[in-house]
Amino acid sequence: ILIIINYNLYIESRIDNMKKEFTGVSGFTVRLEDNEHLFVKSSITKENLHLAHLEWIKLGEVNSQGRGTFIIVTDDTTPFQIVFKKNQYDEMKELYEILLPYTKRLLFEKENNKLTILNKGNLDKKVRPMNKLNISPPYDSISFTDINSYQIVCDKQVINNDMLKNTASGKYIAGGVGSLIGALSSLNNGEYISNLQIKLNLNNFDKPCVYVNYITRNTKTNSEMAKDLIKMCDEDLAKLEIITKKEENNIPQENNTNDPIEEVKRLKELLDMGILFQEEFDKKKKELLNL
Numbered sequence: 382i383l384i385i386i387n388y389n390l391y392i393e394s395r396i397d398n399m400k401k402e403f404t405g406v407s408g409f410t411v412r413l414e415d416n417e418h419l420f421v422k423s424s425i426t427k428e429n430l431h432l433a434h435l436e437w438i439k440l441g442e443v444n445s446q447g448r449g450t451f452i453i454v455t456d457d458t459t460p461f462q463i464v465f466k467k468n469q470y471d472e473m474k475e476l477y478e479i480l481l482p483y484t485k486r487l488l489f490e491k492e493n494n495k496l497t498i499l500n501k502g503n504l505d506k507k508v509r510p511m512n513k514l515n516i517s518p519p520y521d522s523i524s525f526t527d528i529n530s531y532q533i534v535c536d537k538q539v540i541n542n543d544m545l546k547n548t549a550s551g552k553y554i555a556g557g558v559g560s561l562i563g564a565l566s567s568l569n570n571g572e573y574i575s576n577l578q579i580k581l582n583l584n585n586f587d588k589p590c591v592y593v594n595y596i597t598r599n600t601k602t603n604s605e606m607a608k609d610l611i612k613m614c615d616e617d618l619a620k621l622e623i624i625t626k627k628e629e630n631n632i633p634q635e636n637n638t639n640d641p642i643e644e645v646k647r648l649k650e651l652l653d654m655g656i657l658f659q660e661e662f663d664k665k666k667k668e669l670l671n672l
Contacts, residue, residue: 403476405451405463411476417519419480421453421461430455432483433499433519436597437606440477443467451477454606456502456597486579486593487617489624494525496624502597521591525624527583533618534578534592535565561615565602574607575599577614579621593617641669 402412412420419435421428437454451463451473465473488497498521533540540561565574577596583589595614600607645666652662666672 401476403463403472405465405469405473406448407464409461409463409465411453411463413479421455423461423463426459428455428457428461430457431519432480434501435480435483436501437484437610438477438480439605440473443470449473453480458598486595486613487620489620495522496525496528497522498591498593500594502594523581523583523591525627527585528621528625529582529584530625531582531618531621532580533561533614534576534580536574536576539580540565561611561618565611572602573599574602577610579614579617581621644669 400413400415402410404410408422408424410420410422412422414420414429417431417433419430419432421430434456435453436456437452439452441450441452443449447467449465449467449470451465453461453463455461463473483499486499486501488499490497500518500520574596575598577594579593579595581591581593583591595610596607600610648657648662648665651657652659657665
């Protein structure tokens with residue numbers, strides 16, 4: 382069953398870091414409103430959003446002119462670039478460390494067998510008008526046992542598990558981190574990737590699948606952002622493989638003893654091995670087949 386969870390449980394240890402304001406130069410402001418919401422403002426635009434909707438962040442080093450840039454990519458079209466001074470670097474590093482966990486797509490709770498999805502990439506202006514709070518669900522949760530299988534969708538091309546494990550091209554190794562990078566290379570997507578998702582197929586008729594968004598906009602394949610998000614997706618795939626294999630192993634084997642034909646075959650093997658006498662086999666066979 383798909384449920385909404387309280388993400389505050391995950392960030393409980395960060396409550397003291399909330400309700401802070403970080404200011405760069407030229408009017409750039411980042412304000413942590415509470416445990417779930419973020420306000421970002423530049424000289425030309427501003428945005429309120431759920432922390433879970435953060436897509437990617439990068440803290441740049443200070444250059445020779447004594448300026449650095451903090452890039453914050455939200456589900457809005459234009460990234461925010463916060464310019465800061467050299468003496469503000471430690472403050473920006475603190476902000477970076479606070480925000481980084483929210484850029485994840487999947488949180489794996491092994492103790493509770495639960496997977497939390499941080500939803501990214503809501504560009505529907507009817508659902509979230511410009512400069513208004515993103516009201517789409519910031520996170521969902523499903524049980525490990527709800528996951529039937531998974532696929533990767535990249536620019537409308539589906540990469541299934543068989544393709545990830547295919548070693549014929551020699552470009553990647555089956556069953557390990559790096560599989561996705563090789564699969565994307567084999568697709569020859571070109572200079573840009575506009576969409577990268579994991580599709581989780583669920584054991585749920587009401588909601589048979591869930592999409593996990595990694596790349597949600599036209600992004601250069603060799604850019605730092607694309608490389609980071611592809612690597613994140615690849616690592617999540619490796620964890621999903623562990624989960625699905627574990628669940629497969631936990632499925633009890635089908636008991637064929639209720640099938641009379643299968644049971645007769647089993648008894649015939651015992652007869653051939655000399656464990657049963659012919660008379661015993663014939664008697665049991667008649668009983669099973671109602672002869």
